[in-house]
Amino acid sequence: MISTQNAPFVCHNMADADTARKRLEVIQKQLSHSRLHLKSPEILETAAVGGDIDSLVVPNDVLTKEEVDFYNKNGYLVVRNLVPQEQLNKYLHRFNQICNREVRVPSMIVMKDVTFVKSSCQSEERTINKIQNFEEDEVLFSYCELPQILKYVACLTGPDIKSVHTMLINKPPDPGTMTSRHPLHQDLHYFPFRPANRMVCSWTAMEKVHRRNGCLVVQPGTQYGPLLQHDYPEWEGGVNVMYHGIKDYNPSIPFVHLEMNAGDTVFFHPLLIHGSGANQTNGFRKAISGHYASSHCYYIDVKGTSQEKIAAETLEVVHKKLGADIDLSFEDIWRVKSRLVQGNEGTL
Secondary structure, eight states, X not given: OXXXXXXXXXXXXXXXXXXXXXXXXXXXXXXXXXXXXXXXXXXXXXXXXXSOTTSSSOOXXXXXXXXXXXXXXXXXXXXXTOSXXXXXXXXXXXXXXXXXXXXXXXXXXXEEOGGGTTOOOOOHHHHEEXXXXXXXXXXXXXXXXXXXXXXXXXXXXXXXXXXXEEEEEEEOOOOSSSTTSEEEEOGGGGOOEEOGGGEEEEEEESSOBOTTTTOEEEETTGGGSOOOOEXXXXXXXXXXXXXXXXXXXXXXXXXXXXXXXXXXXXXXXXTSEEEEOOOOSSSOEEEEEEEEEETTOEEOOOTXXXXXXXXXXXXXXXXXXXXXXXXXXXXXXXXXXXEEEESOOOOO
């Protein structure tokens, strides 16, 4: 039985929701006047989006030939010791402040493991599994603006870069339900824009991650495949809200577990099949992550596609948080979240 009916986020008080709602009302007015015409793949300017859109890597002088070849073959690249411990400590401190309700950011969504939504567990760190949409928190969002991160991102998106999604992932010790695992999925399932080859995720370990505490696992080479059908997996212990998984993946493709030390960063393609196992230790497994896209990417209409369900679910979350009368489309939600972090504005 899939248990997904509980609210996926924690709204600390009504003032937070009211503030976020007022901000969205202003943004709605701005969107109605400034929304750009969508560009189709046929008329997308190749130079603007960053070279040949069939190529996974933009011409650059940062990556070695070996790194380019590795990313092209496998769909991911691990860069060791990229983010210093001093920065990671700032993110950890901010996470603890959010857990202790010392800091409130209206647009931020704090998500609890489905096992603890209705429990009496007093430890927020033990129950919270993810903070997302932290683009208005200057401490956490500074991760998305780190020069050493953007240096690698630009090799994959081109020079004009938007941050489109933000997450701090806290994988607490599994409560015995195996709900701390994340099903195999493709990030593109969540994004209503293209082309996929000008998008990338950066995922930085905040502490040592390994197989026992639920490191990332990937299927190298799957970035060349199509976007597959996703839905909630039929897990006995329940599934966290929005943790969609691929319905039919090819188990014959080898898996690679990405064991990393604090500060190590993996960059991976949005079609790469990946997930993570349960945390079967007594410690935590934290990571901070940003998704990026070329500012010259274009929005698509997901109606009638495999992404229609996640679009409806996302809108449902927004309406629960801000009110059913909030008039935002799936595209609008992503426009509101996106931030230019380098270069020039485009169609995104």
